Amino acid sequence: MNCQQVTKLLERYDEGELPTQISTQVESHLHHCAGCQTMLRLVEKERVSLQSTDDIPALNPDFAQGVMSRISVTPRPKLYPLVPVWVEWTRRYPTLLGAAAVILLFLFPLIGQPTINNEFVPPTQQAAKKVAAVNQMQNVPYNATILPLTETSDENSYRDETLRPLDPSRSLQAKVITGSSALPSSPSTPTAALATGNAATDQTDDTQVIAPTVVPSYIPTGYTLDKIEITSGNQVIVSYQTSKDQPTAPLIINIVPELSNKKLMLEKDTTTRTDQPVIKAEDNVKPPVLATSVRSLTEPTKVAPVVGSCGGYNYLITSNIPLESQEMENLSRSLELR
Amino acid sequence: MPVADEVLVARALEGDVVAFEELVVRYQRPVYAVCYRMLGQKEDAEDLAQEVFLTVYEKLNYFDLARVFAPWLYRIAVNCCLSRLRKNRKVVFVNFDDGIYTEPDIASGHQDNPVLALERLEQKEAIEQSLMELPDSYRMVLVLRYQLDLTNQEIASMLGITRENVEVRIHRARKALRKVLASPTRGGWSYELPASH
Numbered sequence: 001m002n003c004q005q006v007t008k009l010l011e012r013y014d015e016g017e018l019p020t021q022i023s024t025q026v027e028s029h030l031h032h033c034a035g036c037q038t039m040l041r042l043v044e045k046e047r048v049s050l051q052s053t054d055d056i057p058a059l060n061p062d063f064a065q066g067v068m069s070r071i072s073v074t075p076r077p078k079l080y081p082l083v084p085v086w087v088e089w090t091r092r093y094p095t096l097l098g099a100a101a102v103i104l105l106f107l108f109p110l111i112g113q114p115t116i117n118n119e120f121v122p123p124t125q126q127a128a129k130k131v132a133a134v135n136q137m138q139n140v141p142y143n144a145t146i147l148p149l150t151e152t153s154d155e156n157s158y159r160d161e162t163l164r165p166l167d168p169s170r171s172l173q174a175k176v177i178t179g180s181s182a183l184p185s186s187p188s189t190p191t192a193a194l195a196t197g198n199a200a201t202d203q204t205d206d207t208q209v210i211a212p213t214v215v216p217s218y219i220p221t222g223y224t225l226d227k228i229e230i231t232s233g234n235q236v237i238v239s240y241q242t243s244k245d246q247p248t249a250p251l252i253i254n255i256v257p258e259l260s261n262k263k264l265m266l267e268k269d270t271t272t273r274t275d276q277p278v279i280k281a282e283d284n285v286k287p288p289v290l291a292t293s294v295r296s297l298t299e300p301t302k303v304a305p306v307v308g309s310c311g312g313y314n315y316l317i318t319s320n321i322p323l324e325s326q327e328m329e330n331l332s333r334s335l336e337l338r
Numbered sequence: 339m340p341v342a343d344e345v346l347v348a349r350a351l352e353g354d355v356v357a358f359e360e361l362v363v364r365y366q367r368p369v370y371a372v373c374y375r376m377l378g379q380k381e382d383a384e385d386l387a388q389e390v391f392l393t394v395y396e397k398l399n400y401f402d403l404a405r406v407f408a409p410w411l412y413r414i415a416v417n418c419c420l421s422r423l424r425k426n427r428k429v430v431f432v433n434f435d436d437g438i439y440t441e442p443d444i445a446s447g448h449q450d451n452p453v454l455a456l457e458r459l460e461q462k463e464a465i466e467q468s469l470m471e472l473p474d475s476y477r478m479v480l481v482l483r484y485q486l487d488l489t490n491q492e493i494a495s496m497l498g499i500t501r502e503n504v505e506v507r508i509h510r511a512r513k514a515l516r517k518v519l520a521s522p523t524r525g526g527w528s529y530e531l532p533a534s535h
Contacts, residue, residue, distance in 0.1 A: 011512060046516055049465045050484035057380040059370050059387075064362045067391045068355065074395060 001029045006036050010043045343407035351398055358398075362391050365408070368486055369415050375481040376419040377426075378470045386422050390415045412486060413496050416478060423474050468515050476511040479504055 006029045012018050013026045030036055060066070090097040343364070349357035369390050374383035393414050401410055469477055475497075482493045483504075490508070494501040 011509065042516055043512075046465075046512060047484065050480060050512075050515075051487075053371055053485065055463070055466055056371055056374050059366060060384055063366050063370070063384065063387070064359060067362050067366075067388050068359050070388065070392055071355070071358065071395050074392065 001025050003029075003033060003036055006030070006033070007039055010036070010040055011047075014040065014043050014047060344403050344405075347398060347401055347407055348403055350395075358395060361394075361407075365411055366391075369411070371485050372412070372415050372481055373419060375469065375485060376423065376474070376477065378466075382422075386418060387415075389422075390418045393418060409488075409492060409496060412482070412488070416482070416496060419478070420474065465515065472511055472514065476507050476514075479507045480511050483508055 006026055009018060009022065009026055013023060016023075018026065030040060090100075341360075343361060346357040346361050350361070366387065370383055370387040373386040373390070374380065377383050377386060390411075394411055397414070401407065469480065472480070478497070479493060482488045482496065483490070488496070490501050490504045494504045497504070
């Protein structure tokens, strides 16, 4: 390497961003080149100056209070964007609305009466509605039985379920068994055979295993996979640590019908070019990332998860069966990968 | 372990003002540092930092809780800074505080070697002044890289440019700064930068 080449690489060398091989070459050049050594010292000095905050005047100690007093007269933000995107667009471009209205007027006889739903429904409610709709459509009586999360792929292993720590090399499975139409109808109160599987053992012919599995196939640079949890609130939570030792947003996914029998994969987010991982499901199924469930990290809901299946449809049944702590432990297993 | 930012955002969305105040306290310094580096004046920077947090509060319901809060906040800060700089170019301010000059406390940091302290102070002033002479887009990249310690990739996604573009901007801006550091006489270095875009 000559001086010109080394000078170009000095910034990255100083910040430790060079590959080892090139870094060694730069180092060997620096050993015998006084000019480049001086340049390196200058680069270091410059970086330190750029990182320094000494010259920034101190922030007013009442700054936060000032912000909060201005916020006290600001309307409180809503839980969801109140105005759907298309409403914003029509407000911003009223002529667009006019043009759309004219087009609709012409198309009206062709397409029949349009139905416009103005109501904004949060994603969780949307999922619930979908479940209810599927439920109603099928009109098949069912009896859902939950089994504890298990590490095995053996469908009959629920019989001798024990509280063993999960093997990190295997994927988590939420095993759910549904009954058939021959079983007594109880759509509002699904029966839960917790930890024992007693109700389900007699119905093995109609057994359907729904297994949302989490496969950590991608760990971004600087991130350490902390743990993967399937909570009792029908959620998959993937927690990370970063090398910067800052708390990171856990990825939270609602287990919904579309995800049944799908593998969930942690992948690099190619759309935003950040290192933040995203969760994708196989077959391009987009897992609904649950925005409102952050609180459940600290306050897990003591509600049994029930994923149901009937008439060829897999769906989520919400249930209000309170669980004891031991049962919670059975249902919400943590996979410690550290 | 402190409560995650995103949990605080979720609480703020449910009406917990204290949770939002915690976010303000956590991020007031980096946001203010960015504003100061971009505007170069304490009062303007504080005012703009307040505006950033107000915007964040107003747009909180647009934040995707499955993502990390800090980059989203910094993106708003960047947008507010650039928007304020554009506005400032149209208005000429008269700063009434210009006449009140307080002598910097040179000796406090380097009591043993006041010559070194003076040298450092001069250098910092030179850096600060040189930074202010850089085109906004170059200065912003340097501030995000060295004051907020963001990666080139993070900066790229924040500014909507490629990572290579970020690298080029950083390299050119540093090259310009280095010339200032190498020669205190400052001879026309700002003309060697390509136009801001």
